Amino acid sequence: MPDDDWTPPPVLLAVDLVIFTLIDSTLHVLLVERGIEPFQGDWALPGGFLEDEREAVLAAAHRELMEEANLDATQLHLEQLGAYGEPDRDPRGRVVSVAYLAIAPGLPEPRAGTDAAHARWVPVPDVLGGSIKLAFDHETILHEGLERARAQLEHTAIATAFCDETFTINELQRVYEAVWGVALDLRNFYRKIQAVDDFIVPVGAERRTGKGRPARLFKAGSRTTLYPPLVRPSPATASEGNG
Amino acid sequence: MPDDDWTPPPVLLAVDLVIFTLIDSTLHVLLVERGIEPFQGDWALPGGFLEDEREAVLAAAHRELMEEANLDATQLHLEQLGAYGEPDRDPRGRVVSVAYLAIAPGLPEPRAGTDAAHARWVPVPDVLGGSIKLAFDHETILHEGLERARAQLEHTAIATAFCDETFTINELQRVYEAVWGVALDLRNFYRKIQAVDDFIVPVGAERRTGKGRPARLFKAGSRTTLYPPLVRPSPATASEGNG
DNA sequence: TCAAAAGTGTTATCATTACACCCATGT
DNA sequence: ACATGGGTGTAATGATAACACTTTTGA
Incomplete structure (x- = not known):
């Protein structure tokens, strides 16, 4: 047991960000090439230290999100x-690093920040495949971020966070397919999603791609939690389509 | 942007524990009465600071678990x-505090630690009811611990962590009922649980309570994840039985 | 023989799946 | 007309919920 004069040891606090987005129907994560030691030249999740004693951890995540992405x-x-x-x-x-999961819509432009030489959207399957080595324990963090995103798709309406203000049901489906790594039946998906009250609401407009029938546009509804959950196919049974 | 001589501000790292157990079919959480300022005399989650620079955060959680509980x-x-x-x-x-969820079986004896005047198992409904004020942000942490436990019951086999080495199906059911705060049909529960491969395995013995037919005893099986999940009843629909 | 708790059977209902089919658009 | 993607119908399957019923014990 510590004596009376004992004070706790200080630690340095950092935040790291797992930022996901969808590009060409494939899940991508933002990585930065480290410009300084340690792990200089390696790829890492964007992040950084707490700026000052008064900064909230979440505020630091916000700041890094803006600075690095x-x-x-x-x-x-x-x-x-x-x-x-x-x-x-x-x-x-x-x-000690506090990791955050962020989900960005559309095709945002990455922008290298102050202490990052380069920032790049990297396909998640490439990182998981092991072709890209990550600094620190960032591979662990990425894995847990992916698993969290997968679970959240089942229980919450975060799928819409991958989409723009308005989106088609097929775009939403591609979110589920890319994150879960499975192929879904578009017809069943169509109804299942619409059956959830206030998950997505039609916006009245349509989007025409030049091919086929125009798709109705939707925006995110007020619902945040999905009950009953949209249970993802068993990992064992999943056909692991998509890439 | 910080200048070149800048170093990150140090913070003090603590761990806090949400330790759940079942007493008389009611979910209880271990609370300690604070012996020192701040919040002296109030109830708080057990926890404490990192002991030294080299101690892992998880190790600190282990240590506090032993010291305080x-x-x-x-x-x-x-x-x-x-x-x-x-x-x-x-x-x-x-x-900055890193919170952990711990689940303890049976009826463990609480033991006041060094910096805690008293430790006590408190019924969770009492704390949620607001009759007990918690120090710091511990009410938030408790809420998130409860929600995590509820979610984990759906997706993993942690229910057995509330039970002793061997247990009856009814004891397992009381875990689900107490944590979810709902009443379940014992007959459907009986089969649902047994239908999950390797969730629980019969141990061959029986337990007689003095009343009624003896119940078969089981032990935890090798399965850790439940697929498909045991979806809990809708919070809206739930009859909020139990207490 | 009765109460109490364990355990089984059966049916209705609901959700999921698989897949046939129709609709609206551009070329 | 036909390719392409959007959207609907429907039957089979599987999970859940409700509840009647049988079994095994102690008193």
Whole structure:
């Protein structure tokens, strides 16, 4: 037991961001090439240290989101994944990182921030395939971010966070397919989604792609939680389509 | 942007524990009466600061579990809930707390630790009812711990973590009922649970309570994830039985 | 023989799946 | 007309819910 004069050891607090978006129906994550040691030249999740003693952790996530991805956090889905604090995860000292999951719509332009030489949207299957090595424990964080996103698609309406203001049902379906890594029957999906009250609401307009019948446009409804959940196909049974 | 000499501000790292157990078919959480300021005399979740620079966060959770609840973490379900780091959550300074959810079986003896005057198992409905005020942001943490436990019952086999080595199906059902706050049909529950491969395995023995037909005893099987999930009744529809 | 708790059978209902089919548009 | 993608109908299957009923024990 510590004596009376004992004070707790200080640690450095960082935030790391798992930012997902959909590009060409494939899930992408924003990675930055590290410009400084440690792990200089390797790819890492965007993130950084708390700026000052008074900054809230969530505020730091907002700030990094803007600095490194040029994304306005107030427009985005952003939720905490957890804390990662293994004593030796950062060679510079005792760093505890709070990781966040962010979901961005459309095709945002990545923009390299201050301490990142380059930022790039990388297809998640490429990272999971092991062809890209991540710095620190960022591969673990990415995995847990992906699993969280998959689970959230079942229980909440975050799928719309991947889409623009208005979207078609097929665009929404591609979100589910890309994140879950499965192929879904579009006809069943169509009704299942519409059967959920206030998940998506028709906006009255249509989108014509030049081919085929125009698709109705929808916007996100007021519902945030899905009950009953949209249970994803069993990982064992899943046909692992998409890429 | 910070200048070149800038170093990140240090924070103090704490762990807090949401330890659940079942007593008389009611969900209880371990609370300690704070012996020191701030919030002296109030009830709080057990927890404490990181002991030294080299201690892993999870190890600190293990240590506090033993110190404050006399529970061996290696025998318990223990998972991280997340980090709580609002700048003003602790008047002593910038403290970021990593919260853990722990689930203990049976009727463990609480044991007051070093910096806790008293430790007590408190019925969760009492705390949620607002009759007990919690220190810091511990009410938020408790809520999120409860929600996590509820969700985990749907998707994983943690229900067995509330039970002793061997248990009856009815004991398992009371876990679900107490945590979800609903009443379940025992006959449907009986089959549903047994239909899940390797969730529980019969141990061959029986338990006689003195009344009625003896119940078969089971132990936890090798399965950890439940697919398809055991979807809990809708919160809106739930009859909110139990207490 | 009765109360109490364990465990089984059966049916209605609901959700999911699979897939045939029709609709609206551009070329 | 036909290709293409949007959208509807429907029957089979599987999971859930409701509840009547049988079994095994202690008193």
